[in-house]
Amino acid sequence: MRIALTGTPGTGKTTVSGLLPFRVVNLNDLIRDGMSAGFDPERECLEADMDALEEKIEEIERSCGDDVLIIEGHFAHHFADEAIVLRLHPNVLRRRLEARGYSASKIRENVEAEAIDLILVEALELCSRVHEIDTTDLSPEEVASIITAILKREIEMPPGGIDWLGDPEIDLG
Numbered sequence: 001m002r003i004a005l006t007g008t009p010g011t012g013k014t015t016v017s018g019l020l021p022f023r024v025v026n027l028n029d030l031i032r033d034g035m036s037a038g039f040d041p042e043r044e045c046l047e048a049d050m051d052a053l054e055e056k057i058e059e060i061e062r063s064c065g066d067d068v069l070i071i072e073g074h075f076a077h078h079f080a081d082e083a084i085v086l087r088l089h090p091n092v093l094r095r096r097l098e099a100r101g102y103s104a105s106k107i108r109e110n111v112e113a114e115a116i117d118l119i120l121v122e123a124l125e126l127c128s129r130v131h132e133i134d135t136t137d138l139s140p141e142e143v144a145s146i147i148t149a150i151l152k153r154e155i156e157m158p159p160g161g162i163d164w165l166g167d168p169e170i171d172l173g
């Protein structure tokens with residue numbers, strides 16, 4: 001069973017994926033391993049080769065049988081019918097991306113994307129089942145427990161409860 005773990009860069013996907021009791025495939029690792037279509041200077045990153053990634057994921061999926069396979073990355077929702085979207089208050093996200101050394105334009109692009117629910121909206125368009133977690137006040141371990149409970153079908157985290165733009169304290173730069 002393929003599950004996308006998605007969200008704006010900096011929301012904590014890679015950190016939490018290391019704490020999950022499931023097999024995880026990191027899309028950025030696959031792109032660095034050669035499933036890239038070259039460097040995209042505008043977005044300051046390697047462009048994904050979507051067909052090569054799909055082929056590789058199918059190969060890994062076959063070896064997983066019926067077990068959960070987590071596809072992790074900010075466009076993972078393109079590769080699964082069920083997605084878990086990690087959310088983070090834009091002001092906290094900004095501080096994390098600054099600490100990462102992102103350029104001012106890349107920080108602004110990602111903070112705005114988070115503020116307007118961009119990845120959530122994409123996931124809702126592409127996937128038939130979507131879950132949403134506000135990680136702002138949670139530790140990585142708490143987020144991992146919630147994801148595990150969702151995938152064991154013990155709890156539900158339906159999307160739609162987050163409204164960052166409604167917070168007067170929001171800092172869009």
Ligand SMILES: Nc1ncnc2c1ncn2[C@@H]1O[C@H](COP(=O)(O)OP(=O)(O)O)[C@@H](O)[C@H]1O
Nearest residue numbers: 008009010011012013014015016096138139140
């Ligand atoms: N729940 C959390 N609480 C506090 N810091 C976190 C949490 N999750 C991740 N971080 C930190 O935020 C930064 C970005 O996390 P990362 O997992 O790389 O995000 P992503 O994979 O979504 O880009 C890292 O420095 C990480 O240590």
